[in-house]
Amino acid sequence: MECLIRMPHYEALRREKTVFIVLPTDESESDADAGRAPTQTTRTRDAQGLVNYYEPADEGMDRRWREKLGRFIYDHVVKPDMARQGTRPRSNPDKVYLANFPANYTFWVQKKGHPHDPRKDHYLYGSRFVPHFRSPMEFCLHLVWLLDGQPMKAHGRPDCRCRYCDGSVKQAEISSAFGFYHPSNRDKDHKDKDRDGDGKPKPKTQRTVPSTTIPFKDYTKLNQASAS
Numbered sequence: 001m002e003c004l005i006r007m008p009h010y011e012a013l014r015r016e017k018t019v020f021i022v023l024p025t026d027e028s029e030s031d032a033d034a035g036r037a038p039t040q041t042t043r044t045r046d047a048q049g050l051v052n053y054y055e056p057a058d059e060g061m062d063r064r065w066r067e068k069l070g071r072f073i074y075d076h077v078v079k080p081d082m083a084r085q086g087t088r089p090r091s092n093p094d095k096v097y098l099a100n101f102p103a104n105y106t107f108w109v110q111k112k113g114h115p116h117d118p119r120k121d122h123y124l125y126g127s128r129f130v131p132h133f134r135s136p137m138e139f140c141l142h143l144v145w146l147l148d149g150q151p152m153k154a155h156g157r158p159d160c161r162c163r164y165c166d167g168s169v170k171q172a173e174i175s176s177a178f179g180f181y182h183p184s185n186r187d188k189d190h191k192d193k194d195r196d197g198d199g200k201p202k203p204k205t206q207r208t209v210p211s212t213t214i215p216f217k218d219y220t221k222l223n224q225a226s227a228s
Contacts, residue, residue, distance in 0.1 A: 001013040001014060001015045001020075002014045002015070004019065004078070004082065004087075004089060005078060005081055005082050005085065005087070007081055007147070008149065009023075009024065009029060009146065009147045009148070009149055010022065010023055010024070010073075010077075010147050012074070012078045013099075014089075014093065017091075017093050017094040017095065018093055018094065018095045018096070018097070019070070019074055019078075019093040019095070019096045019097070020070075020096075020097050020098075020099040021070050021073050021074065021078065021096065021097070021098050021099060022099040022100065023098070023099070023100055023101070023102050023103075023146075023147075024103070025100070025103055026103060027103045027104060029102065029103060029146070030102035030103035030104055030105065030126070030146065031102075031126075031127050031128050031129060031146065031150060031158070032102060032103060032104035032105045032125075032126030032127050032128065033104055033126065033128055034104045034126075036104075036125055036126050036127070036128070037106045037108070037125050037126070038054035038108055038110075038123075038125060040052065040053050040054055041053055041054050041055060043055075043111075043115075045115060049115070050112075050113055050114065050115070051111060051112065051113065051114075051115045051118055052110070052111075052112045052113075053110070053111055053112075054108045054109065054110050054111075054123075055108065055109060055111065056106070056107065056108060056109075057107045057108055057109045057122055058109070061107075061109070061122055062107050063097070065107065065122070065124070065136050066097050066098040066099075066100075066101070067095065067096065067097050067098075068136035068137075069098040069136050069139065069140065069143060070096040070097040070098040070099075071096045072136070072137075072140045072143075072178070073096075073098065073140075073143065073144070073147070074093070074096040076144065076178075077144060077147055098143075101124070101126075102126070102143070102146055104126045105124055105125065105126035105127075106124075106125050106126055107122070107123075107124050107125075108122070108123050108124075108125060109121070109122050109123075110122075110123060121134070122134075122135075124139055127142070129157070129158055129160075129164070129165060130142065130162070130164040130165070133164075135171075137171065137174070137175045137178075137180050138162065138163060138164075138171060139162070140162075140178075141160065141161045141162040141163075141174065142158075142160055142162040142164070142165065144161075145158055145159070145160035145161070145162070145165070161174075162174075
């Protein structure tokens with residue numbers, strides 16, 4: 001494999017058209033504890049015959065999460081770091097993967113509801129500061145914080161811009177800033193309600209909307225850096 005870049009908290013390796021971002025296995029490089037995995041792992045039914053338990057996520061979903069995380073880190077961390085060192089990748093890779101989750105992070109699927117067709121929700125567990133992450137985009141900025149060396153604020157909280165550590169911006173706003181936001185079904189339903197029976201937009205009534213400013217961090221700096 002070709003080493004594209006080696007930094008204090010990660011290295012990026014390339015094999016043909018695939019890049020692997022390798023994280024340290026040292027526990028000091030992670031904010032996760034081994035004891036923070038789910039404990040409800042037995043498949044038992046309650047009085048209504050329903051189940052609610054966790055099991056390790058399957059390899060396919062694990063790979064999909066690591067691919068999304070890898071691409072984000074490649075675009076917003078690896079490429080800017082390479083540019084600062086005066087190097088550029090010879091071509092964009094076809095695939096990018098996070099080779100491994102940070103030390104003591106574990107990936108789970110919660111199965112809840114009817115035992116033969118339960119609802120499945122995936123979670124990344126381990127952080128001492130966040131109960132769990134529900135999607136790759138929720139974890140992206142927290143992972144950036146880890147790769148930045150885990151800087152802390154004066155009061156002992158992470159100086160991290162993820163929705164849980166920062167708390168001032170909703171996940172939809174963060175995802176939208178990086179081009180990952182897709183309208184939910186609820187958003188689409190609201191749009192449909194704004195149309196009449198012929199599918200034409202309904203005339204809008206005049207109403208006063210208070211002017212508000214979202215306390216939005218400048219997440220776009222990462223985008224600007226990656227474009228350089």
